[in-house]
Amino acid sequence: MSWYFAYGSNMNEARVSARIGDTQRVLAGMLRDYGLRFNKASKVPGIAHANVVSVLGECVEGALFELSHPQQIHDMDPFEGYPHEYDRELLPIHTSEGVIEAWVYIGTQNRLADTLKPAREYLEHLLAGRDFLSPDYHAALARVDVVEGLDDVTLKQLGLSRHSPR
16 A cells, blocks of 8 residues: 655645546645654745755644555656656554554755745635644644735646636
8 A cells, every 4th residue: 555645736636637537535634753844935026845854853744645555656757857857755644543654755965945935826726735734733723824926827837826726
């Protein structure tokens, strides 16, 4: 069995399905001793993607996908920019069914910056993961400062669309 933990835009199940096909199931999961940051530089200057950083005592909530076949993680790699934009590591994810080792994408050092904000359309994908998040975590995500009003060309550069879940 292979698992993939999504903490960013891939918490949107429709986005994952459009990218890699159907998965077996999805569980709520927590990555302990990591914090969610919007510090991974996108292809558009000033715009962030989500990332996780090691921080003792913090916790990242997200969606844990049981993959239908192991190849699906490789199918996700181009969407995550692996290995240049994100590295991929097996980490323990805490669930109601116990601890499950899953693939987690972590931004590469050369792509991190502290003064970035996510696009509104990007954050909406994270908020679509509501079913996998605690109310407090979801509310905190909803308060993230975002960049508004990007045009369709810029959204496409970010891998986003107002017209498709992908």
